Amino acid sequence: MTSQTYDAIVVGAGPGGAASAILLARQGLNVLAIDRKPDEDTYKKVCTTFIQRSALPVIEKLGLKEKLDAAGAIQNACEIWTEYGWIKDEGAGDPSTAHGYSVRRKVMDPLLLELMQAEPTLTLELGATLTELHADETGTFCGLTYATKDGPQTAHARQIVLADGRGSPGAKLAGVPTKMRENNRFVYYSYYENMPLKTGKTAQFWQTGRDMGFAYPFDGDLTMLCAFVCEEDFPEWKADRRTALESFFKDLPNAPDQSTATPASEIRGMRKLHDYWRPATYQGLALVGDACMSCDPMSGVGCGFAMQAADWMAERVGPALVSGKGHAEALNAYAKQHKSMLAGHEYFIRDASSGREANLLEKLISRAAVRDAVVAHRVHLFVGRVIKWQEFLSPGTLGRILLANLRGAPRTAPELTHVRG
């Protein structure tokens, strides 16, 4: 068995792996990317792909934006319903117009592979499954073996990037320490035709007690209904998933009219979507995307965070590989940036995935946000992961939250809804 040598090897060609490989290759580095998916048309089946607006800069940098727009992806925005009324983002005088995307993985995953294949120094091997990781005498990982239809292959590189998703077989092989917290909600969703939203292209989120409902407009004139529901209701949902899903939305305020709609997909869903997190670097490995941090999908952060982390990794590690200097420092800098940018978001997302009731501060924020356009805008920036919690809960915003709670009527009149305690 011969071994090829590269500057970097990326395991996984989802959003995190594709972005890592492209952004390293664009620095002139020789990159091998392997993925076990058999061909270009294979895509991740279970993902609701509401990509938060924090990811727009990296989407633009990759050249993915033009491709998404051409493919009919929806430039997304959302309105959030709580028991106090609608939290709408009217910009509050902020000139920035960042948006995310709603696009099916069936559409986005092949576009990412297309971008990879356009890089002259990037070799993409599909149908290639990581089976072993090799370390040098210092314990630093520097090579791997992968299975292909032509038999096992080995390759070596100065940098191995694990972007192999939530279960990360690579992290298991390397013995990367993994932390886990149980998620107490399951999810079911389906695409529909002829189900326009009353808000046009603006997605709708409903917080009904401890459950969440989402209606997203999608490419292909589709609408998705998606519900994240506490585990105790699972037996009832499992008995008739479509009826349970459609009934969930029937009484929600301003919900789409289902009378003309027809299902455009089977009901998809998952349980036990636990939160996993691992260090961003381990014995020379860089971990990117879900392999490093796999949050509750209800937050819709996974694809965006995966591409953003890839960008931070490539910005730090790429120049060190090009110059042959400061590799260890670059890896440490990546880990530090990952923690500084995402640890706070991860904490709040993980805390909410227990399916607990909203706490007093969250209630005060929601109540203020239906009354005060600035608070509403900041809620949207935080939920869109554009700002960190320290910026969101600044003394200025906290003051506005308190004042708005003391002040008169909401901007939008609350409508009746059923709320499950």
Ligand SMILES: Cc1cc2nc3c(=O)[nH]c(=O)nc-3n(C[C@H](O)[C@H](O)[C@H](O)COP(=O)(O)OP(=O)(O)OC[C@H]3O[C@@H](n4cnc5c(N)ncnc54)[C@H](O)[C@@H]3O)c2cc1C
């Ligand atoms: C129900 C659900 C809903 C979601 N909704 C959203 C949402 O609305 N918005 C959002 O942003 N995110 C959402 N996510 C999360 C999102 O799907 C992930 O965060 C995102 O796919 C992570 O990207 P990634 O590149 O890290 O991993 P992945 O997309 O999982 O890619 C990993 C790649 O590694 C490959 N691979 C795995 N093992 C090996 C191996 N041994 N050898 C070679 N290749 C391997 C796989 O084939 C795959 O292509 C959702 C997830 C779920 C489960």
